[in-house]
Amino acid sequence: MLFIVLTTDKAGASQVRADNRPVHLDYLKSFGDRIVAGGATLTDDGEGMTGSFLLIDVADRAAADAFAAGDPFAKAGLFECTEIRRWRKVIFNPPSD
Numbered sequence: 001m002l003f004i005v006l007t008t009d010k011a012g013a014s015q016v017r018a019d020n021r022p023v024h025l026d027y028l029k030s031f032g033d034r035i036v037a038g039g040a041t042l043t044d045d046g047e048g049m050t051g052s053f054l055l056i057d058v059a060d061r062a063a064a065d066a067f068a069a070g071d072p073f074a075k076a077g078l079f080e081c082t083e084i085r086r087w088r089k090v091i092f093n094p095p096s097d
Contacts (some may be wrong), residue, residue: 001057002036002087003064006081008051016022016078017049023072031067034058051079055087 009017028035038054052073058064064084068074074082 001060001064003056003058003061004083004085004087005056005064005068006041006051006085007068007073007081008041008081009049013078014049016076017073020076020078022071027079028054028073031056042070044069052066061086082088 028038031057034057036055036057038056040049041051041053042048043050056064056067058067061084068082070085073079
């Protein structure tokens with residue numbers, strides 16, 4: 001099942017993000033291809049990070065909740081809020097890099 005995990009960083013927490021980024025990336029890599037897409041959300045000028053977007057493929061809502069709770073960013077208290085929503089692919093047309 002596909003789920004969107006959308007987080008918003010706490011204001012002024014850029015150092016928390018920077019300090020925990022390596023272990024966060026290792027955590028994501030441990031899920032292999034179950035991470036369908038992901039990355040930081042940005043300010044309109046693209047200069048600052050405001051949160052994260054992840055599209056994950058997991059067994060059920062409980063697994064999505066566990067994934068979000070286990071994220072080192074979440075454990076470090078980076079997020080103001082975390083929203084998890086089930087997602088159905090209708091159109092998926094990623095741009096080529």
